[in-house]
Amino acid sequence: MATTTQGSFTSRRASRSTGRDRLMGPAGMTALYAVLIIGSLITVFPFYFMLVTSTHRSETILRIPPPLWFGDRLVANYNDLLAALPFWNSLWNSVAIAAIHTALVLFFCSLGGYGFAKFRFPGREPLFAFLLATLMVPGALGLIPSFIIMRNLGWIDTWYPFIIPGIANAFGIFWMRQYIDQAIPNDLMDAARIDGAHEFRIYWNVIVPVIVPALGALAILTFIGSWNNFFFPLLILKDEAKYTLPVALSTLRSLRGTEIGVQILGAAGAILPILIVFVVASRQFMSGLTAGAVKGG
Amino acid sequence: MATQSISVPRDKTNDRRVMVKEAKRNAWAYVFISPFYLLYAVFGMFPLLYGVWLSFHKWDGISPMEWVGLRNYARLFVDDIWWYSVYNTIWLFFAATVPQIILALILAFIINSPYIKGKDFFRAAFFMPIVASAVAVSLLFVTLFGERYGLLNFFTSLVGLPPVDWLGDRNWLKPSIALVTIWQWTGYTMIIFLAGLQSINTELYEAARVDGAQTREIFWNITMPLMRPVILFQVILSIIGAMQNFDIPVMLAGGTQSSSPGGTDRSGLVAMVNLFWTAFKYTEFGYAAAMAFLLFLMILVFSFAYNRWQGGNPTD
Numbered sequence: 001m002a003t004t005t006q007g008s009f010t011s012r013r014a015s016r017s018t019g020r021d022r023l024m025g026p027a028g029m030t031a032l033y034a035v036l037i038i039g040s041l042i043t044v045f046p047f048y049f050m051l052v053t054s055t056h057r058s059e060t061i062l063r064i065p066p067p068l069w070f071g072d073r074l075v076a077n078y079n080d081l082l083a084a085l086p087f088w089n090s091l092w093n094s095v096a097i098a099a100i101h102t103a104l105v106l107f108f109c110s111l112g113g114y115g116f117a118k119f120r121f122p123g124r125e126p127l128f129a130f131l132l133a134t135l136m137v138p139g140a141l142g143l144i145p146s147f148i149i150m151r152n153l154g155w156i157d158t159w160y161p162f163i164i165p166g167i168a169n170a171f172g173i174f175w176m177r178q179y180i181d182q183a184i185p186n187d188l189m190d191a192a193r194i195d196g197a198h199e200f201r202i203y204w205n206v207i208v209p210v211i212v213p214a215l216g217a218l219a220i221l222t223f224i225g226s227w228n229n230f231f232f233p234l235l236i237l238k239d240e241a242k243y244t245l246p247v248a249l250s251t252l253r254s255l256r257g258t259e260i261g262v263q264i265l266g267a268a269g270a271i272l273p274i275l276i277v278f279v280v281a282s283r284q285f286m287s288g289l290t291a292g293a294v295k296g297g
Numbered sequence: 298m299a300t301q302s303i304s305v306p307r308d309k310t311n312d313r314r315v316m317v318k319e320a321k322r323n324a325w326a327y328v329f330i331s332p333f334y335l336l337y338a339v340f341g342m343f344p345l346l347y348g349v350w351l352s353f354h355k356w357d358g359i360s361p362m363e364w365v366g367l368r369n370y371a372r373l374f375v376d377d378i379w380w381y382s383v384y385n386t387i388w389l390f391f392a393a394t395v396p397q398i399i400l401a402l403i404l405a406f407i408i409n410s411p412y413i414k415g416k417d418f419f420r421a422a423f424f425m426p427i428v429a430s431a432v433a434v435s436l437l438f439v440t441l442f443g444e445r446y447g448l449l450n451f452f453t454s455l456v457g458l459p460p461v462d463w464l465g466d467r468n469w470l471k472p473s474i475a476l477v478t479i480w481q482w483t484g485y486t487m488i489i490f491l492a493g494l495q496s497i498n499t500e501l502y503e504a505a506r507v508d509g510a511q512t513r514e515i516f517w518n519i520t521m522p523l524m525r526p527v528i529l530f531q532v533i534l535s536i537i538g539a540m541q542n543f544d545i546p547v548m549l550a551g552g553t554q555s556s557s558p559g560g561t562d563r564s565g566l567v568a569m570v571n572l573f574w575t576a577f578k579y580t581e582f583g584y585a586a587a588m589a590f591l592l593f594l595m596i597l598v599f600s601f602a603y604n605r606w607q608g609g610n611p612t613d
Contacts, residue, residue: 036404039404039422040422046434046480047425062443066447108333111332115330120323121323121326122316123320127330127334137341138541141596144585145348146344148358149339149340164336166336199325200325224427228429231543234553245430246431249430249432252436260440263436266436282420286420
């Protein structure tokens with residue numbers, strides 16, 4: 001955000017001299033805020049409604065007007081949810097998969113990003129162009145063969161298909177390369193090299209500590225992606241005890257007669273943990289996200 | 298490392314030896330970047346090629362494969378349900394992605410304005426939906442979209458509109474899917490655009506202001522031209538994403554265990570849902586692989602056509 005605040009001083013002075021700007025006048029500003037406030041109400045309200053609904057029984061939810069304040073059915077809905085699906089078990093599966101996957105992604109992508117950012121090796125340009133090109137290849141279209149590969153590897157009903165294939169992914173490597181390229185002066189590594197440090201030691205002791213902000217943003221993006229991953233787990237997981245949260249929840253949609261409050265409580269159980277992580281980390285996350293994305297190419 | 302390699306004499310006869318030497322000296326770099334290429338070969342490239350191979354076969358996933366040549370494709374070309382699912386996918390691309398990109402651009406432009414307070418709050422609020430799982434979001438919206446008792450119909454009844462069976466009526470299912478998609482993805486697109494806007498040199502704005510330019514003129518004459526590569530890139534990613542749209546359509550149209558994929562009259566049947574049912578419910582792997590390859594070609598054609606039409610290069 002440094003750039004905008006820096007810019008605001010000078011441009012504020014400049015606009016005072018020009019006067020009547022329809023968008024930046026008092027009426028225009030009110031309209032802009034109205035757009036932002038109405039927009040954020042629309043995005044935030046369903047989350048509030050989710051919390052409210054999860055504390056009611058179906059009859060109350062289906063009343064007109066629907067309830068907009070909390071009811072007293074939370075505990076009953078919670079017990080019904082546990083009866084309908086192994087909620088805590090699925091939650092644990094989702095957390096474990098996302099955490100292991102994210103840790104591996106951070107390691108392999110920063111390593112690859114470092115390789116591309118700070119070494120001038122023969123073949124670097126075509127290799128990197130290839131990596132970028134794979135970003136444009138729609139991955140889900142190799143889905144059926146991927147399923148067959150997983151079956152041949154004996155990975156059906158295991159966590160490997162969600163943990164292993166994406167650990168060194170093109171987006172993560174591109175992301176880390178951009179950051180390392182800008183943030184780390186070559187002197188830093190050269191000094192370590194003169195001291196005779198091993199290349200991997202340089203990565204681990206010199207590079208990693210400096211790239212924590214970019215790692216943080218990549219961690220959150222990766223964790224969210226893994227947490228919400230649905231299509232592939234739906235194919236791979238057969239045993240209910242191994243279901244991730246989205247797969248477990250998707251069965252609720254098909255169970256006719258499940259209380260609405262119970263379904264919504266289940267949804268809340270999948271959304272709230274990740275939402276809390278996001279809200280707590282959003283400030284650093286957003287600045288990390290924009291910092292990494294600013295300079296393209 | 299760049300500075301060191303410059304000092305090496307560039308002689309044509311020496312080139313090969315220099316290259317080998319450089320490669321040896323940077324051996325660790327190859328080690329560092331190799332995991333991507335190894336994993337992509339196994340889990341990215343191989344599935345794509347194997348998928349093409351599969352599309353020339355008839356296979357139920359268990360018995361031996363049977364070579365059928367182009368018969369899967371011939372069948373696909375006259376498969377009305379397939380083309381309807383493609384139509385639905387493209388319909389949803391225009392109904393969901395185009396408004397989402399326009400909205401995201403407007404919101405990003407407003408939030409990027411130096412006069413707006415509470416940027417952190419608005420950015421976080423708009424980004425919130427993408428954090429939530431599409432499955433959970435769909436469960437929530439199924440309730441909001443309820444026919445007689447849903448909150449959305451309650452709101453529309455306040456302004457005197459008749460209730461709509463959002464998810465059951467064949468005319469409303471697609472718009473409902475589009476609405477949820479816009480709700481979930483606009484904030485994400487906005488953040489991408491915001492990052493692009495922040496890379497625009499603020500001196501350009503200041504100079505324009507000094508020259509007496511209005512905000513509207515700045516938007517059209519400075520922001521939009523400079524944002525073109527970012528928008529181009531985002532639209533192409535959106536085409537790729539929209540053609541593979543699965544989570545929200547499948548959940549709003551009855552869930553993954555529904556016996557009628559796509560909901561009423563298949564009005565919400567998108568290509569990936571069709572493919573999913575064909576492969577994993579009807580176990581026609583070869584036929585589904587042909588669908589996948591055709592979809593892949595369509596994505597390629599649309600992306601290139603758009604890129605051509607905009608006259609840009611997305612990797613710039």
